[in-house]
Amino acid sequence: MSVLVNKDSKVIVQGFTGSEGTFHAGQMIEYGTNVVGGVTPGKGGQSHLDRPVFNTVADAVKETGADVSIIFVPPAFAADAIMEAADAGIKVIIAITEGIPVKDMVVAKEYLKGKDVTLIGPNCPGVITPEEAKVGIMPGFVFKKGRVGLVSKSGTLTYEAADQLAKAGLGISTAIGIGGDPIIGTPTKNAVQLLMEDDETDAIVMIGEIGGNYEAQAAEYIKSTGNKKPVVGFIAGQTAPPGRRMGHAGAIIGGAEDTAEAKMRIMAECGIHVVKSPADIGETMAKVLKG
Amino acid sequence: MNIHEYQAKELLKGYGVKIQEGIVANTPEEATQAAKKLNEQTGTSWYVVKAQIHAGGRGKGKIQETGSNGVVLAKSLDEVGPKAEAILGGTLVTHQTGAEGKKVNKVLIAQDVYYPGDSEPKEYYLSILLDRAKGCNVIMASTEGGMDIEAVAEETPEKIIKEWIDPRVGLQGFQSRKVAFQLGLEGQAFKEMVKFIHALYKAYEDSDASQFEINPVLKTSDNQILAVDAKVNLDDNGLFRHKDLAELRDITEEDPAEVEAGKYGLSYVKLDGNVGCMVNGAGLAMATMDIIKLSGGEPANFLDVGGTANAETVEAGFRIIMQDPNVKAILINIFGGIVRCDRVANGVVEAYKKIGNINIPIIVRLQGTNAEEAAQIINESGLAVESAILLKDAAAKVQQALA
Numbered sequence: 001m002s003v004l005v006n007k008d009s010k011v012i013v014q015g016f017t018g019s020e021g022t023f024h025a026g027q028m029i030e031y032g033t034n035v036v037g038g039v040t041p042g043k044g045g046q047s048h049l050d051r052p053v054f055n056t057v058a059d060a061v062k063e064t065g066a067d068v069s070i071i072f073v074p075p076a077f078a079a080d081a082i083m084e085a086a087d088a089g090i091k092v093i094i095a096i097t098e099g100i101p102v103k104d105m106v107v108a109k110e111y112l113k114g115k116d117v118t119l120i121g122p123n124c125p126g127v128i129t130p131e132e133a134k135v136g137i138m139p140g141f142v143f144k145k146g147r148v149g150l151v152s153k154s155g156t157l158t159y160e161a162a163d164q165l166a167k168a169g170l171g172i173s174t175a176i177g178i179g180g181d182p183i184i185g186t187p188t189k190n191a192v193q194l195l196m197e198d199d200e201t202d203a204i205v206m207i208g209e210i211g212g213n214y215e216a217q218a219a220e221y222i223k224s225t226g227n228k229k230p231v232v233g234f235i236a237g238q239t240a241p242p243g244r245r246m247g248h249a250g251a252i253i254g255g256a257e258d259t260a261e262a263k264m265r266i267m268a269e270c271g272i273h274v275v276k277s278p279a280d281i282g283e284t285m286a287k288v289l290k291g
Numbered sequence: 292m293n294i295h296e297y298q299a300k301e302l303l304k305g306y307g308v309k310i311q312e313g314i315v316a317n318t319p320e321e322a323t324q325a326a327k328k329l330n331e332q333t334g335t336s337w338y339v340v341k342a343q344i345h346a347g348g349r350g351k352g353k354i355q356e357t358g359s360n361g362v363v364l365a366k367s368l369d370e371v372g373p374k375a376e377a378i379l380g381g382t383l384v385t386h387q388t389g390a391e392g393k394k395v396n397k398v399l400i401a402q403d404v405y406y407p408g409d410s411e412p413k414e415y416y417l418s419i420l421l422d423r424a425k426g427c428n429v430i431m432a433s434t435e436g437g438m439d440i441e442a443v444a445e446e447t448p449e450k451i452i453k454e455w456i457d458p459r460v461g462l463q464g465f466q467s468r469k470v471a472f473q474l475g476l477e478g479q480a481f482k483e484m485v486k487f488i489h490a491l492y493k494a495y496e497d498s499d500a501s502q503f504e505i506n507p508v509l510k511t512s513d514n515q516i517l518a519v520d521a522k523v524n525l526d527d528n529g530l531f532r533h534k535d536l537a538e539l540r541d542i543t544e545e546d547p548a549e550v551e552a553g554k555y556g557l558s559y560v561k562l563d564g565n566v567g568c569m570v571n572g573a574g575l576a577m578a579t580m581d582i583i584k585l586s587g588g589e590p591a592n593f594l595d596v597g598g599t600a601n602a603e604t605v606e607a608g609f610r611i612i613m614q615d616p617n618v619k620a621i622l623i624n625i626f627g628g629i630v631r632c633d634r635v636a637n638g639v640v641e642a643y644k645k646i647g648n649i650n651i652p653i654i655v656r657l658q659g660t661n662a663e664e665a666a667q668i669i670n671e672s673g674l675a676v677e678s679a680i681l682l683k684d685a686a687a688k689v690q691q692a693l694a
Contacts, residue, residue, distance in 0.1 A: 075528060102421055102499075102529070103496070103526065106428070110426070110427075138628055139628045142628075154573065155572045155574065155575075156572030156575035156626040157575045158574075159626045163659075164682075180573060183423065207574070209577055210577070212424070236581065237577040239562075239580045239581055239590050244593075246560065246573055246576070247572075247574075247595040248573040249527075251573060260581075276585060278575075278579075278581060278682060279682040
């Protein structure tokens with residue numbers, strides 16, 4: 001079992017006919033992802049990329065049996081799209097959209113509570129289970145199949161880590177881009193937990209950045225499992241100044257616990273193999289797995 | 292986005308939050324006029340002259356040129372002009388501005404609200420912000436008004452009152468009463484505080500704010516509750532639905548290079564180091580800064596060219612980095628996913644040729660989609676650019692360049 005998405009996932013695309021949706025849906029189909037259709041309100045009944053277009057997610061679920069949705073809807077309407085997907089019974093929602101107002105996400109996240117649904121993102125590169133399903137915007141060829149799980153707040157840094165793992169002779173079970181916003185559906189700890197409990201994952205790479213306490217929570221969780229699987233960790237932003245937002249809406253040092261240094265210390269205390277240089281992720285994992 | 296105190300107070304007033312009244316002025320003459328008007332409106336005969344910059348610590352901060360503090364009291368109308376003159380146009384240095392300080396273009400002439408009366412005036416602290424861990428807003432309050440709240444939280448955490456707001460129902464009456472009681476208020480002041488908190492929360496919700504900090508909130512000698520200062524931070528992602536608030540942006544408060552970068556859709560933050568960098572993706576950009584430090588340099592900037600980088604935006608990024616005279620080398624680190632490496636390579640080559648005499652080493656690391664085509668473009672350009680494929684090699688080349 002891989003986590004979140006696999007070859008049996010039936011994927012719909014919300015914001016299917018827009019330029020981003022069209023481009024990435026095409027890439028996903030090319031990768032072999034089972035894209036069964038898409039949603040663009042007002043364009044129901046049309047066909048796009050040889051797949052049916054629906055007016056609502058509910059229609060799409062009813063007609064296709066979709067269980068995974070990827071969202072490319074513009075920021076002003078994205079929180080609404082997330083809630084629509086949850087209401088329609090989608091099990092895994094992956095929100096790529098960057099720039100959703102925090103106020104909207106607070107409401108959307110609250111709406112999802114108690115429902116049998118997992119939200120990944122927003123402002124994330126998506127999720128990939130190599131050779132099975134790519135539900136995201138990552139370059140698929142970088143992710144080789146293997147047994148290392150990957151959790152990251154960042155897009156390109158995830159690709160970097162995947163590439164290093166491949167060069168170190170390792171591959172990936174599932175890579176989860178959790179997103180760089182202040183409010184995200186699946187915090188680091190929850191994503192790590194999915195991989196910790198996955199039979200096809202032997203080890204985990206956890207990539208965080210400044211701001212928030214997600215990495216610290218994840219570190220405490222990892223320790224609580226008795227460090228069942230080895231984890232290699234990196235925190236981006238060791239040189240970031242306090243009080244300045246570093247690109248991602250959530251990447252800002254407010255208090256002392258937000259710093260890379262504080263996070264790296266907690267992670268090391270919890271038995272995570274913390275690397276200082278982002279160039280050492282792959283090789284460190286190879287060493288750790290050799291024992 | 293940050294806004295000035297005078298703008299923040301106007302925003303709050305619109306929601307029925309009681310404020311220390313004031314009028315903004317650009318010149319000493321305007322300051323005197325403002326004081327006269329304020330006297331007519333409020334009856335105040337003392338005036339507070341407050342420098343308007345986007346940084347805290349103004350009261351203790353000093354104007355470099357004149358030695359005046361950033362917030363001063365004028366005890367007569369005649370004092371207003373000279374006191375405003377000692378602040379306007381000066382450079383205010385506070386513990387938040389850094390040594391270079393910030394130029395003061397406006398002062399707020401505000402009424403004196405610490406007048407004597409039936410009871411002692413008392414200062415409180417109140418803020419609203421997002422609790423990221425809990426995924427909801429939190430109201431924070433303290434009896435230690437006027438103090439640095441981080442110090443209060445550190446030394447006497449029991450003095451910080453927290454009330455979390457359920458997103459499904461919003462702020463409830465019992466919550467604001469709880470806060471007001473915990474602050475030790477009673478009678479008229481208690482009622483006023485409850486109203487104050489509700490009006491403040493409504494303003495916060497309606498304006499897509501990311502932080503409100505009212506420090507101090509004052510209980511006056513006649514039991515009114517007023518915002519004496521107001522720090523308002525708005526969620527940039529929410530500004531599209533608040534055109535009026537978006538117009539409050541004061542670009543003179545921002546680094547000119549950062550403003551220019553914004554025009555090209557680039558996310559740029561200027562830093563103090565000697566190695567510039569241009570990267571796609573915020574996380575990789577921070578990681579690249581870290582690599583620079585580990586290679587013996589200091590990052591000169593954060594620069595994310597984003598997912599739609601093309602020759603034009605890359606050229607703009609190049610020019611912005613080159614404006615910084617401290618930059619001794621530039622590392623371009625692109626992992627091509629959405630953005631194709633060949634497009635970036637074209638941008639680098641075009642920019643390099645347009646700018647002409649670049650006499651600092653440039654290291655270009657392109658990996659991912661169309662990396663081979665990109666390498667070919669760089670190699671066939673005839674430019675003196677070092678290329679790298681692995682992040683490790685790029686780091687080593689930065690080290691060589693600095694040696």
